[in-house]
Every structure is written in structure tokens, then in C-alpha cells.
Amino acid sequence: xxxxxxxYELKFEGTGKxxxxxxxxxxxxxxxxxxxxxxxxxAKKLKYLYGVTSLDGNRFSFHGEGKEMFIGMLKFFLVLALxxxxxxxxxxxxxxxxxxxxxxxxxxxLLPLLLHGSLRYRLSRTTxxxxxxxxxxxxxxxxxxxxxxxxxxxxxxxxxxxxMQVNLRKYIIxxxxxxxxxxxxxxxxxxxxxxxxxxxxxxxxxxxxxxFWWQKDIIAYMIDNASFHRGEDSLKMQSTLTGGGLxxxxxxxxxxxxxxxxxxFAWVEIRTLKYITEHIKITGNLDLGQLSQTEEExxxxxxxxxxxxxxxxxx
Amino acid sequence: xxxxxxxxxDGKTSTGHRVELQVNDxxxxxxxxxxxxxxxxxxxxxxxxxxxxxxxxxxxxxxSLAFLQIDDAVFIDSFIEHLKRKSKMSPYERLxxxxxxxxxxxxxxxxxxxxxxxxxLLPVVAEKAVTFIPLSFDKYLGSLFMSDYMNExxxxxxxxxxxxxxxxxxxxxxxxxxxxxxxxxxxxxxxxLPSGDIVIFSGLLDKMQSYEELAGLIGHEVMxxxxxxxxxxxxxxxxxYIFLSVLFSDINGIMGLIAENxxxxxxxxxxxxxxxxxxxxxxxLMIQNKINPEGMLQLFDRLQESSKLTVPELLSTxxxxxxxxxxxxxxxxxxNYQTEANESLSLLFSLLKAAAEGE
Numbered sequence: 031x032x033x034x035x036x037x038y039e040l041k042f043e044g045t046g047k048x049x050x051x052x053x054x055x056x057x058x059x060x061x062x063x064x065x066x067x068x069x070x071x072x073a074k075k076l077k078y079l080y081g082v083t084s085l086d087g088n089r090f091s092f093h094g095e096g097k098e099m100f101i102g103m104l105k106f107f108l109v110l111a112l113x114x115x116x117x118x119x120x121x122x123x124x125x126x127x128x129x130x131x132x133x134x135x136x137x138x139x140l141l142p143l144l145l146h147g148s149l150r151y152r153l154s155r156t157t158x159x160x161x162x163x164x165x166x167x168x169x170x171x172x173x174x175x176x177x178x179x180x181x182x183x184x185x186x187x188x189x190x191x192x193x194m195q196v197n198l199r200k201y202i203i204x205x206x207x208x209x210x211x212x213x214x215x216x217x218x219x220x221x222x223x224x225x226x227x228x229x230x231x232x233x234x235x236x237x238x239x240x241x242f243w244w245q246k247d248i249i250a251y252m253i254d255n256a257s258f259h260r261g262e263d264s265l266k267m268q269s270t271l272t273g274g275g276l277x278x279x280x281x282x283x284x285x286x287x288x289x290x291x292x293x294x295f296a297w298v299e300i301r302t303l304k305y306i307t308e309h310i311k312i313t314g315n316l317d318l319g320q321l322s323q324t325e326e327e328x329x330x331x332x333x334x335x336x337x338x339x340x341x342x343x344x345x
Numbered sequence: 346x347x348x349x350x351x352x353x354x355d356g357k358t359s360t361g362h363r364v365e366l367q368v369n370d371x372x373x374x375x376x377x378x379x380x381x382x383x384x385x386x387x388x389x390x391x392x393x394x395x396x397x398x399x400x401x402x403x404x405x406x407x408x409s410l411a412f413l414q415i416d417d418a419v420f421i422d423s424f425i426e427h428l429k430r431k432s433k434m435s436p437y438e439r440l441x442x443x444x445x446x447x448x449x450x451x452x453x454x455x456x457x458x459x460x461x462x463x464x465x466l467l468p469v470v471a472e473k474a475v476t477f478i479p480l481s482f483d484k485y486l487g488s489l490f491m492s493d494y495m496n497e498x499x500x501x502x503x504x505x506x507x508x509x510x511x512x513x514x515x516x517x518x519x520x521x522x523x524x525x526x527x528x529x530x531x532x533x534x535x536x537x538l539p540s541g542d543i544v545i546f547s548g549l550l551d552k553m554q555s556y557e558e559l560a561g562l563i564g565h566e567v568m569x570x571x572x573x574x575x576x577x578x579x580x581x582x583x584x585x586y587i588f589l590s591v592l593f594s595d596i597n598g599i600m601g602l603i604a605e606n607x608x609x610x611x612x613x614x615x616x617x618x619x620x621x622x623x624x625x626x627x628x629x630l631m632i633q634n635k636i637n638p639e640g641m642l643q644l645f646d647r648l649q650e651s652s653k654l655t656v657p658e659l660l661s662t663x664x665x666x667x668x669x670x671x672x673x674x675x676x677x678x679x680x681n682y683q684t685e686a687n688e689s690l691s692l693l694f695s696l697l698k699a700a701a702e703g704e
Contacts (some may be wrong), residue, residue: 043397043398047445048398055441060454077395082397089400159354209359324360
């Protein structure tokens, strides 16, 4: 095989000033509408962040609409309300303990559903060169993977968490499509566990300073093991982050946040995204200009906002 | 007429087609001809666009995937001008294109508005909310604390009875039934609970030299109960906490931390406000009962003196400061009052002191 390997430039062109404008207008409208605008605001924010990110000169694009996300959020609130109703019902019947157990179990069972919904929605609403991304995972399978890993994590007092993280990520990335391109993840729980063990020990010894290098190792482990394939052709990703770089980023961000009394949060976020995005090196021989539309449109936004409430950021 | 070179993606394949885009700003027609396609004409009215700096994407409203990609600053300026002339800019676009200075101004105004709402509106609303909470809740809240507290401390029954008799002699304008307890402890402290329970430590009783001082202390603590200070404090703190966490949940980190600390400082000022209210109210109660209000000053002088030797717990939450003594003094001077020696109070007070020495 004498295929030519080339570099694909991943670029982040957002600026603090522009992003500050997006966020401030979001705040203003969310405030004026007493919070109802929130899903629209979220759509605008994602549109901006995707729109300033480009791969090989072509920008990503987020097509999600506030209305879809608003309906998704309403559904989520309805489900939550139902949960609380059941909890109250059990309390009223004099068995609040059982009610609480059911409440938490239902909540845990809901998480993979939200994750599934969110992935399907977010990816189907993301395009590059007019071609949709897609998530072809199966809701039932994801739930089984999630619950099984969660139980193992509980039984092992959290030791299995590294495996859970890798297994979930593997399931998700293996089911990502972009046109005819398929995602693949080849991480192993044991490797992440060893990274965490080393990171934890060295961070303790160095009074936390090593935590930036640990963080770098975790991010690199997630990125370096992901690749995208179409037949024999592929794209490989590699993180070029350094611990020192992360340390500097964090320190400067802290100074910005403190000296602007928090108003510099737009710059903090942009600097972070730019730093991480532009330290992903992508190489391969996949021709991004020769793909066709394969993924269907999916407008059901259940989960999209919900996961945001749990501080769960997908991408 | 204005034009540029653009790249067209048809939304079916990922292949980009280089096209010449011609815009007729009179008819609002956007024409281009990708090779292998029929010529395409989009109308300005049907256009959707996304703009990021010197980059713009144009698409037709009926097809969310096909788009034109343009990175020509001159074209973008002409296009925005065109939109403005035809008043086709959405309100959102107009807000976004206000520019950094105006955005900063909006941010600062929003910030000021939030601070104003927090400082001025929120306490008023929270205090108003207290009037809707029944007194039984005060009772419940206080007794929760009281039963726990009593399990860990020993009560001086004899002096508690005497203290209740002492308070019985006073008109305290109370709505709730009051219950006084003397707790055996070296600590120089006293506190009031929303349930109407007032706890005075023997350490504080031992320091007192006259019944006027005790009446002053009782007046002060009863005013905390009459004014429902615990509940008002709780409502204000809770309202403040909810307000801030809803607002800053999205930003977390530094801004949340700053807000939280500011809130803690602010709730300290709430408690100072209530101390002052109780000091004034206590003085008024003394006057109403024809007791010399100077007793309150004597009590505080003594507390301040003793605080030089030991650190009484009273200091941590209700510090006896020179300022506090000064404003009570001024307040007393402003009042018209007559005092009468009260023999039963005097007797009960000496019995209280005697009970301590008898131990």
C-alpha cells in the first residue's frame, strides 16, 4: 500500500469577543423570558462553537433548533415530575424508603436513555461539508453496557470506574458514523486504570502539581485511541497536549477569571477549547471530499438539555 | 450587483463545488452554477445565514444541508449592507452585531440589575414570605434544636424555675409562650430559639450584678423571638442561596465562588441588623416595664470587660463592640422614661444569685 498520509488541520477560530457577545445576548434573552429561552440560547452557543471549528478548512455546523431542544427539555421535566410524584405517593403511603429506592433506581435507569437520546440528536444535528454525523448505537445495548459497568463499579468500590469509562466510550465511538466513515475506539480499561493510579500517586507526592500531567494523560488516552475508517482508508488522532501547557492554561485562565470578576468567562472557555482542539493532530489518507449522505435526520432532542443539567459535556 | 467565489456543498455528497456567486441587490436573486448541476437561484427572502467573523454560510430555508461557503470580507460587508437595506436582519442578528462595547455595557447593566435585585428586592420578598409561614413552624424548628441541645447539657432546675418567675413579672409583648432555661456552663452566653425557648448560661448569670441587667438580657432575647429573627434570617439566606445558585449554575467556578462569599458576608450584615433591632426593642421593653434601661448598658459593659479575659461565645455571633454600646447609649438618651424600683424582681434576682452560691 503506497497511500499518501497527510495532515488534516483541526482549527478553532473562536474569539473571546465574539463568544462574549453570543453569551451576553443569550443571558439577556434568557433573563427577559424568565428562563424559557434557555434551549434556544444553548442552540446558539453550540452553533457558535461548532461554526468556529474547522477540519481541513471546512467548518462544522450545528443544526439543532431551540424549539426541538425546548420540547426535549419539557419531556425531561415531565419525566422528572412523574418520578417525584411516585416518590410522594410512596411517602404518602408510609413507605418513603421504598419510594426513595425506586426513585434512585429509575433515575439511574434514565441516564443511559438520556445519553442515547442526546448522542443521536447531537450527532445527527452536526454536519461537516453538508454531511451528517450519526450515532447508530442501540438503546437497549447501551443500557445493558451502562448498568453492567455501573454495578461492577459499585461492587469494586469504584476501582472499575476506569473500565466503565473506557467501555462506554468504546461503545459510543464504535457507533459513530460520518457518511461512510465509521468510528473506532481501541482503549482498554486496565491502561486507563494504570494512568489514574500513577496520576493519583504522583499528584499526592507533588502536592497536586502533577495533576496537570495526569489530566494530559487522560485526555491523550481518550483521543489517541480513537480513529475513523472507511474501508482501508483511515484518519488517526493524536493529542499533542503537554502538562506544562495545561498548567499555564489553567493559571492564566484563573487570573483572567479573577481580575475580570468572572466576566472573562467567555475568554476562559475559548482559550480552553482552542488549546485542546488545536493540540489534536489528525493524520491519514481518508478523502473527506468523496463521501455521501448516509445518516438520517433525527429531531428528537430528549436528553440534549437533560445531560447539561448533570454537567455532562459530550463534545 | 456584487459577487464572489464560493464553494457549494449540495448536502448529498461531501464534494465541494467552486462557483461564481452573483447577487442582484435590486431583485434579491443569488445566482450560481455548479458544474454538473442546473443553474441555481436563491431569493434573499428564502436565505438563512451563519456568520463567524470573515466567514459566512448561506443556505436555502427549504434545505438545511446544502450551503454556500464564503470567506470574502468584502462580499460579507456588501451582503450585510444588503440585508440592512431590505430590513432582513433578525432581531437576534441585530443584538449580536451590536459590537463588543455595547455587549460589555449590557453585561455590566445585567450585573448591576442582578446585584440590585439581590440587595434590594430579595430581602423584602423573603421577609414578606415569613408572614405566610404559621407560628407553628417556628415552634417546630426551635424544638428540633432544643431537644437535641438539652440532651447534651445539664439544666439547673431551681434557677430555671426562678428565671421563669422573674420573666413572669415582666410584660414582654410576646405572642408565643416563653420558656426559660438555665444551663450549667462556664460559658458567658445566652440564646433565643424560634420556639420561644430562651437559654441563659449560668456563666452569664454569675456575671450580673443587678436585676436591671437581667431584664435587659431578657428583653433583648425576647425581641429576637417576637421579631421572628431566626425565620427571617433563614428565609433571607435560603432565598439568597437559591437566587445565586440558579443564576450562576451555568458558570460555576470562580464566579459562583465570588457570589457565595459575598452572600456569606451579606448574611452577617443581616444578623447585625437583627442584633440592633433586638437591642432597641429590649430597651423599649425595659422602659415599658419601668425598669431603668441603663441596665442594658451595664450588662454590655460587663460583657466587654469579661471578654478581655476570656473569649465568651457571645462574641462570635453578637460581638459587644464600642459602637454597639454607643448606639444603645444614644438610643436611651433619646427616650423619655420613668423608672420604679421593682421589689419582686429584685427579690427574685437575689434568689437566683443565692441559688448559685448555694451549690
